[in-house]
Ligand SMILES: N=C(N)NCCCC(=O)O
Ligand SMILES: [Zn+2]
């Protein structure tokens with residue numbers, strides 16, 4: 001193949017071989033993986049949603065997918081932290097972008113849902129790269145179709161269970177309230193991790209609990225430590241199919257400045273990656289990494305963090321795919 005993709009003993013086609021084609025060469029796919037058209041029957045697809053018409057503050061997450069792909073060129077095929085070789089364990093591809101209208105949030109999200117349904121046909125898993133957090137709603141609608149009421153682990157500074165902004169019910173502060181109202185969520189098994197920062201009022205927390213979420217706050221992670229947070233996280237979701245939503249603003253702005261609604265006092269990348277690795281114990285049926293806004297990034301800090309977060313999520317899903325095939 002023109003891109004010199006590696007083929008593993010398992011028959012899976014992996015990234016372009018960095019000893020033939022240097023990492024900085026070629027058009028960026030995620031981790032320099034093959035495109036979806038280039039290999040048969042992919043198990044997992046990475047797909048971008050360049051959409052940010054749901055933002056309430058700084059715009060620019062529409063450029064997130066391209067930035068994360070550019071920032072993912074250095075990812076290597078073996079993950080020593082978990083002992084997983086994701087690209088050899090499962091056929092992973094880049095499915096390009098779901099390009100949707102920037103002028104109507106409802107139409108855009110309907111299009112994302114339809115594309116997600118098509119990409120997920122036959123049990124394929126998706127890792128979505130946003131885009132703003134509005135995309136969680138169509139992603140959950142799609143996953144619900146196959147798995148029923150879903151457990152969600154939501155890494156974010158923000159609750160994203162607010163009601164409306166300027167009368168608009170579909171935006172990046174509301175996806176989990178809409179999902180809960182629509183009956184998509186397992187109300188005993190949803191969890192926010194990394195919450196911090198000012199709220200509109202105490203009622204936000206009461207609403208959030210009623211909508212099905214428990215909280216591990218950023219301060220609790222600091223006080224109790226990551227191992228205890230991991231224990232609580234795994235207990236909350238149990239053995240239910242779980243959807244992982246990572247808003248990159250869960251990281252402290254020092255680790256991820258390139259985002260639209262930054263809040264001081266967040267997790268380090270090291271803490272987040274460690275928590276994600278623990279998800280190997282869960283049945284992860286899909287995931288997303290959202291809210292990367294490259295205009296506010298520096299030296300690819302946010303892009304690289306998002307690329308590594310994506311890599312851990314792919315490792316977890318690939319290990320599960322390989323185990324299921326045995
Ligand atoms: N989903 C993200 N990143 N932010 C939601 C913030 C909603 C607000 O401006 O209150
Ligand atoms: Zn957020």
Ligand SMILES: [Zn+2]
Pocket residue numbers: 133156158160172247291
């Ligand atoms: Zn969010």
